[in-house]
Amino acid sequence: MEAFTEFESVVVPLDRVNVDTDAIIPKQFLKSIKRSGFGKNLFDEWRYLDIGEPDQACSGRPLNRDFVLNQPRYQGAGILLARDNFGCGSSREHAVWALADYGIRVVIAPSFADIFFNNCFKNGVLPIMLAGALVDELFIEVNGTPGYGLKVDLRARQILGPGGRIIPFDVDDHNRHRLLHGLDDIALTLEHAEEIRAYEAQRRDRAPWLFRGVN
Amino acid sequence: MAARTLYDKLWDDHVVRDAGDGTALLYIDRHLLHEVTSPQAFEGLRMAGRSPWRLDANLAVADHNVPTLGLEHGITDPVSRVQVETLDQNCADFGIEEFRMGDPRQGIVHVIGPEQGATLPGMTVVCGDSHTSTHGAFGALAYGIGTSEVEHVLATQCLQQKKARNLLIQVDGVLAAGVSAKDLALAVIAKIGTAGGTGCAIEFGGEAVRGLSMEGRMTLCNMAIEAGARVGLVAVDDVTLGYLAGRPFSPVGEQWDRAVTAWSELHSDPEAQFDRVVKLDGGAVAPQVSWGTSPELVVAVTDRVPDPAAEPDPSRSEAMQRALDYMGLKAGTPIVEIAPDIVFIGSCTNSRIEDLRAAAEIVRGRQVAPGIKQALVVPGSGLIKRQAESEGLDRLFMDAGFEWRSPGCSMCLAMNEDPLEPGQRCASTSNRNFEGRQGVGGRTHLVSPAMAAAAAIAGHFVDSREF
Numbered sequence: 001m002e003a004f005t006e007f008e009s010v011v012v013p014l015d016r017v018n019v020d021t022d023a024i025i026p027k028q029f030l031k032s033i034k035r036s037g038f039g040k041n042l043f044d045e046w047r048y049l050d051i052g053e054p055d056q057a058c059s060g061r062p063l064n065r066d067f068v069l070n071q072p073r074y075q076g077a078g079i080l081l082a083r084d085n086f087g088c089g090s091s092r093e094h095a096v097w098a099l100a101d102y103g104i105r106v107v108i109a110p111s112f113a114d115i116f117f118n119n120c121f122k123n124g125v126l127p128i129m130l131a132g133a134l135v136d137e138l139f140i141e142v143n144g145t146p147g148y149g150l151k152v153d154l155r156a157r158q159i160l161g162p163g164g165r166i167i168p169f170d171v172d173d174h175n176r177h178r179l180l181h182g183l184d185d186i187a188l189t190l191e192h193a194e195e196i197r198a199y200e201a202q203r204r205d206r207a208p209w210l211f212r213g214v215n
Numbered sequence: 216m217a218a219r220t221l222y223d224k225l226w227d228d229h230v231v232r233d234a235g236d237g238t239a240l241l242y243i244d245r246h247l248l249h250e251v252t253s254p255q256a257f258e259g260l261r262m263a264g265r266s267p268w269r270l271d272a273n274l275a276v277a278d279h280n281v282p283t284l285g286l287e288h289g290i291t292d293p294v295s296r297v298q299v300e301t302l303d304q305n306c307a308d309f310g311i312e313e314f315r316m317g318d319p320r321q322g323i324v325h326v327i328g329p330e331q332g333a334t335l336p337g338m339t340v341v342c343g344d345s346h347t348s349t350h351g352a353f354g355a356l357a358y359g360i361g362t363s364e365v366e367h368v369l370a371t372q373c374l375q376q377k378k379a380r381n382l383l384i385q386v387d388g389v390l391a392a393g394v395s396a397k398d399l400a401l402a403v404i405a406k407i408g409t410a411g412g413t414g415c416a417i418e419f420g421g422e423a424v425r426g427l428s429m430e431g432r433m434t435l436c437n438m439a440i441e442a443g444a445r446v447g448l449v450a451v452d453d454v455t456l457g458y459l460a461g462r463p464f465s466p467v468g469e470q471w472d473r474a475v476t477a478w479s480e481l482h483s484d485p486e487a488q489f490d491r492v493v494k495l496d497g498g499a500v501a502p503q504v505s506w507g508t509s510p511e512l513v514v515a516v517t518d519r520v521p522d523p524a525a526e527p528d529p530s531r532s533e534a535m536q537r538a539l540d541y542m543g544l545k546a547g548t549p550i551v552e553i554a555p556d557i558v559f560i561g562s563c564t565n566s567r568i569e570d571l572r573a574a575a576e577i578v579r580g581r582q583v584a585p586g587i588k589q590a591l592v593v594p595g596s597g598l599i600k601r602q603a604e605s606e607g608l609d610r611l612f613m614d615a616g617f618e619w620r621s622p623g624c625s626m627c628l629a630m631n632e633d634p635l636e637p638g639q640r641c642a643s644t645s646n647r648n649f650e651g652r653q654g655v656g657g658r659t660h661l662v663s664p665a666m667a668a669a670a671a672i673a674g675h676f677v678d679s680r681e682f
């Protein structure tokens with residue numbers, strides 16, 4: 001996984017509550033057996049005027065000019081500002097793959113759905129939860145300031161805004177550490193292989209019916 | 216020991232290693248796989264040169280892309296076909312048990328786990344699918360995971376987890392005749408909202424929940440995720456044991472007796488403290504119909520489509536208006552005046568035998584209304600399909616004008632050939648009414664099987680209590 005220490009970018013505001021993973025990446029694109037290439041279909045139904053198909057080139061498709069991602073001032077944005085319960089719905093990691101592939105490395109919202117939140121950390125995307133009033137303020141500032149950008153410093157757990165503004169944020173130590181160092185989760189867990197084996201042995205004693213071939 | 220909730224007990228029982236920073240490494244007893252969220256996980260394993268930690272903990276099935284018609288021709292969409300073939304190949308390569316297309320045990324992953332007894336009380340059950348919460352109906356700690364975690368479970372039989380808070384939803388009283396677990400699930404979401412359970416494990420308790428069959432409890436836990444909670448739970452009791460006895464993966468003989476003794480602990484202690492308790496009067500729950508594009512946008516069938524202008528929160532009001540525009544509905548319209556084009560009875564929420572019986576009872580001797588363009592019944596598994604046919608339910612449905620299909624996810628998310636067309640309105644027993652969920656531009660109303668069947672007959676929503 002790509003390490004995350006600092007990230008600076010233009011902010012794109014998505015002013016909707018309950019943005020679900022079906023909206024982030026519609027189902028027809030889940031048929032891919034790859035991890036990459038989802039960025040062009042991020043928010044497909046909102047972004048394009050036609051109906052998207054998997055494996056289709058998107059450069060010639062008619063764009064919905066009203067959708068924020070298509071507005072010139074937000075091109076190249078890598079920070080998504082969102083509303084409550086972002087990422088609700090299915091567990092599809094494709095939603096995070098699509099955001100990351102598009103270039104979004106940070107999502108700021110008042111709240112996130114649990115599975116989506118978790119999936120972000122597995123893919124080098126930092127989800128930041130801020131108080132609702134603060135997010136309201138950011139929406140006003142972003143909307144009112146073309147080119148509005150933020151700098152996110154994971155080490156210091158701070159967002160740096162225009163005019164020297166500092167917004168601290170919370171992130172649990174475990175996820176922060178993994179993200180800062182771009183660690184491989186599986187390798188980390190396998191360091192405890194002995195403990196897993198020991199647990200498994202006592203579980204087999206206590207609940208042998210959970211292991212096939214005991215009947 | 217201090218009094219613990221059911222969730223606390225399940226958690227404590229699976230901690231391999233407490234990291235001391237609020238997270239723990241949890242052991243996973245059962246891992247269910249399907250074709251959509253597993254290919255990248257297997258690819259990851261291969262790239263790292265790793266192999267599965269414990270094969271017999273895994274069980275795989277293809278469901279999302281499976282056609283529900285003309286199975287003998289296989290999957291015609293080449294992209295869908297590759298995904299299912301990839302699962303077949305991965306399971307064959309790594310030695311994982313899979314119920315393939317054409318196997319009578321094949322079906323929706325959350326239906327076949329319990330049906331086989333592969334979901335047992337006291338287990339941790341995970342799957343790359345958010346509706347894994349379904350399995351919590353058995354007093355198992357079950358939750359959906361992303362693909363990276365699928366790979367992690369395959370490689371280590373563990374997951375790094377942060378403990379959730381305890382939320383008790385207590386439903387007292389008795390559900391009225393014609394009101395089902397689905398109506399209860401929707402009423403709960405209406406009350407606490409789609410983010411109401413975020414960060415929580417929900418335990419459903421109270422007289423109305425105790426009174427539900429296993430099918431009903433699965434429906435309720437299935438939709439815990441729509442209330443924002445990864446985990447839904449119901450304590451183990453005789454109903455649980457009655458369902459599990461004699462299932463293919465269930466223990467037998469002395470093992471069964473030992474298991475039953477262990478499972479008798481799987482309830483919250485009477486003095487256990489929950490972080491939050493929400494109470495509902497089960498007797499007051501009416502049949503529900505969703506009118507918007509989020510499961511919390513739901514009202515009783517006797518109500519009208521709400522008015523966004525009456526919502527004080529501007530962001531919510533705007534979301535309501537956007538939902539109305541998408542759904543092609545006007546504020547103030549009585550729900551019973553809404554006429555669906557399509558009726559879909561199926562999905563991991565409502566495709567079990569009891570759901571089909573409830574719907575069949577309503578359609579018996581009646582005809583699908585002329586305004587309904589298509590009415591589909593998609594059983595949750597091949598075994599349910601057989602059972603229904605042995606009871607003659609297939610004839611009841613077909614005589615009434617329904618189509619009787621083969622098992623799979625089908626129109627719940629329409630990755631197969633069963634999507635809604637743009638603008639079509641569907642009375643659906645599935646769990647999500649998001650924009651485009653059942654097909655681009657499709658409009659979903661979430662209802663119970665009885666409500667869907669009644670709408671098919673009447674040609675518009677009607678109160679299943681009076682039908």
Ligand code: SF4
Pocket residue numbers: 278279323324325344346562563564623624627628645646
């Ligand atoms: S039936 Fe629907 S919700 Fe359930 S697993 Fe299939 S697609 Fe997901």
